[in-house]
Amino acid sequence: MALVNSTVPQALRRKRLRERARTLAFLSPWLVGFGFFFLYPLISTVYFSFMHYDGFTAPTFAGLQNWTYVFTDYPSFWTGMGNTLWLVVVMVSLRVVFGLGIGMLITKVKSGAGFFRTAFYLPYLAPPVAATMAFAFLLNPGTGPVNHLLGELGLPQPGWFTDPSWSKPALTMLAVWGIGDLMVIFMAALLDVPTEQYEAAELDGAGSFQRFRYVTLPNISPIVMFAVVTGVIQTMQYYTQAIVAGKVASGVIGGSGQQFEPGYPHGSTWTLPQMVYNLGFQRFDTGSACVVAVVLFALSMAFTSILLRRKSGFMNED
Amino acid sequence: MTLVSALPRKRTAPASAAARAARRRAALQWVAVHSTAIAAALFFLLPFAFVFLTSVMTDRQALTSDLWPHQWQWSNFATVWNTPGFLTWWRNTLLYAGLGTLLTVVSSLPVAYALAKFRFRGRNLALMAVVAMMMLPPQVTVIPMYLFWAKQLHLTGSLWPLIIPMAFGDAFTIFLLRQFLLTIPKEYMEAARLDGCGELRTLLRVVLPMTRPAIAAVALFQFFYCWNDYFGPQIYSSENPGAWTLSYGLESFKGAHHTDWNLTMAATLLVMAPVIVLFFFAQRAFIEGVTLTGVKG
Numbered sequence: 001m002a003l004v005n006s007t008v009p010q011a012l013r014r015k016r017l018r019e020r021a022r023t024l025a026f027l028s029p030w031l032v033g034f035g036f037f038f039l040y041p042l043i044s045t046v047y048f049s050f051m052h053y054d055g056f057t058a059p060t061f062a063g064l065q066n067w068t069y070v071f072t073d074y075p076s077f078w079t080g081m082g083n084t085l086w087l088v089v090v091m092v093s094l095r096v097v098f099g100l101g102i103g104m105l106i107t108k109v110k111s112g113a114g115f116f117r118t119a120f121y122l123p124y125l126a127p128p129v130a131a132t133m134a135f136a137f138l139l140n141p142g143t144g145p146v147n148h149l150l151g152e153l154g155l156p157q158p159g160w161f162t163d164p165s166w167s168k169p170a171l172t173m174l175a176v177w178g179i180g181d182l183m184v185i186f187m188a189a190l191l192d193v194p195t196e197q198y199e200a201a202e203l204d205g206a207g208s209f210q211r212f213r214y215v216t217l218p219n220i221s222p223i224v225m226f227a228v229v230t231g232v233i234q235t236m237q238y239y240t241q242a243i244v245a246g247k248v249a250s251g252v253i254g255g256s257g258q259q260f261e262p263g264y265p266h267g268s269t270w271t272l273p274q275m276v277y278n279l280g281f282q283r284f285d286t287g288s289a290c291v292v293a294v295v296l297f298a299l300s301m302a303f304t305s306i307l308l309r310r311k312s313g314f315m316n317e318d
Numbered sequence: 319m320t321l322v323s324a325l326p327r328k329r330t331a332p333a334s335a336a337a338r339a340a341r342r343r344a345a346l347q348w349v350a351v352h353s354t355a356i357a358a359a360l361f362f363l364l365p366f367a368f369v370f371l372t373s374v375m376t377d378r379q380a381l382t383s384d385l386w387p388h389q390w391q392w393s394n395f396a397t398v399w400n401t402p403g404f405l406t407w408w409r410n411t412l413l414y415a416g417l418g419t420l421l422t423v424v425s426s427l428p429v430a431y432a433l434a435k436f437r438f439r440g441r442n443l444a445l446m447a448v449v450a451m452m453m454l455p456p457q458v459t460v461i462p463m464y465l466f467w468a469k470q471l472h473l474t475g476s477l478w479p480l481i482i483p484m485a486f487g488d489a490f491t492i493f494l495l496r497q498f499l500l501t502i503p504k505e506y507m508e509a510a511r512l513d514g515c516g517e518l519r520t521l522l523r524v525v526l527p528m529t530r531p532a533i534a535a536v537a538l539f540q541f542f543y544c545w546n547d548y549f550g551p552q553i554y555s556s557e558n559p560g561a562w563t564l565s566y567g568l569e570s571f572k573g574a575h576h577t578d579w580n581l582t583m584a585a586t587l588l589v590m591a592p593v594i595v596l597f598f599f600a601q602r603a604f605i606e607g608v609t610l611t612g613v614k615g
Binding site: 023034040041044142248297 | 548569
């Protein structure tokens with residue numbers, strides 16, 4: 001080791017050792033957390049993906065059986081993957097486009113900027129269960145105000161959370177409603193664009209679209225990239241809104257008697273995290289649940305590595 | 319640019335037409351921007367308005383698709399408040415969010431400080447591990463963790479499996495605090511060290527006061543995270559109604575009041591209210607924090 005070098009004087013060596021001990025002491029809470037709440041359960045999840053285990057009797061080795069089951073004999077897996085892909089493509093892009101649009105709008109508003117900023121930001125704060133409950137009411141086909149208004153206007157009244165072809169669009173509306181986080185991030189990025197560049201572009205005769213295309217976009221593209229990648233990662237974890245919307249719309253919340261139909265209606269809101277919960281905690285098929293968990297982990301880390309590769313930006317050095 | 323040199327310094331008589339055109343364009347833009355903003359504000363605020371209007375309707379009117387209450391039945395809020403369990407859910411949520419936030423901040427600050435200011439081998443690796451942990455879906459590790467809390471410690475049916483891990487640093491909090499600590503010039507720490515402060519004293523006496531805005535922001539984030547958490551309580555505490563939180567309880571409230579949208583909406587508002595009130599008190603800290611998540615892209 002470099003530290004145990006005879007040419008290094010004793011005093012210096014002691015100082016380095018002390019520094020190491022100090023660093024370890026400061027890092028210690030997280031080192032324990034990392035080992036115990038990340039590394040250990042991760043290895044254990046991979047281990048259980050190769051075992052038959054129902055949570056009660058001792059686990060037995062299963063080889064690749066759980067894996068082949070999930071990929072070939074469990075069609076719900078592909079339904080969930082399809083839904084996730086849908087949400088990643090539609091929900092993430094709409095959130096980024098609207099977030100950027102609202103961010104640009106707020107930088108242009110001259111009067112009442114404070115009011116508008118708060119109004120646009122507020123929905124983001126609504127707790128997900130409460131926000132989903134509110135939308136389940138707003139969009140309920142029987143008495144909901146949205147269909148009431150659509151009816152007054154003579155427009156078609158979709159079944160929203162009760163109709164398999166409208167449930168994901170309804171969830172997307174809910175996600176676009178809570179766009180405040182992206183608005184603030186984009187607003188900060190837009191205000192950082194040097195004004196000289198706009199002035200120069202204007203002198204060159206650039207119209208507003210060209211100014212956006214050649215000045216705004218290149219300047220904020222790292223932030224757009226950040227929003228897209230974190231959006232994809234968040235969407236792969238999409239859970240609470242989907243499960244609560246399904247439960248409320250189906251009228252089966254749980255408890256005794258009826259079982260909630262996962263992914264209601266017709267598996268259209270079924271996502272990978274719900275699969276882990278359903279397989280692991282309701283069907284007691286720990287092995288298959290862990291297979292899905294490993295897939296979820298691999299997908300998340302693939303996208304996280306995109307963030308990490310842009311190290312110079314995301315993890316700027318001092 | 320030739321254009322620049324061609325521009326006269328100040329145009330007098332013939333310019334007024336151009337100036338008027340420019341002013342008209344500015345006025346038109348003002349109208350366009352503000353009407354778009356009003357339309358957007360309606361989209362963001364109307365859901366709250368409809369939820370509120372329904373929450374004060376009578377049971378009978380809540381069964382119709384009326385938008386405006388005939389009779390303002392404020393007692394709905396009292397009915398919800400007095401529902402058996404509701405107060406317990408409040409207390410549990412406050413315990414989870416309050417204690418969780420405190421533990422998170424206390425355990426994450428030294429880690430963030432070390433990652434920002436100490437030079438050591440493996441620092442980049444540690445940083446990458448923090449980011450990886452930050453992006454980890456909780457479902458990936460939930461099965462072994464559940465088995466651990468249920469079979470080794472017999473603590474399921476309580477909120478402790480959610481609170482205890484927060485004493486060991488939270489990746490998101492560490493990351494944000496580190497981003498902020500990077501902006502504090504080294505000279506402050508060096509000066510403190512020359513005055514004979516140890517690292518811990520430097521952190522507590524010199525760095526901590528300067529980090530207050532960032533600490534306020536991460537504390538709010540963590541508080542909101544706990545307040546909003548649904549998956550955690552569903553896994554660990556759902557088996558014992560005495561340990562339910564508001565998020566989980568709200569769902570079961572809807573289950574118990576199938577058709578009473580007025581009561582469900584009153585309960586929904588009561589769950590939203592504390593978060594929104596807290597936001598108004600700490601708006602600046604919060605917005606700064608959100609900005610911190612996206613900076614240095």
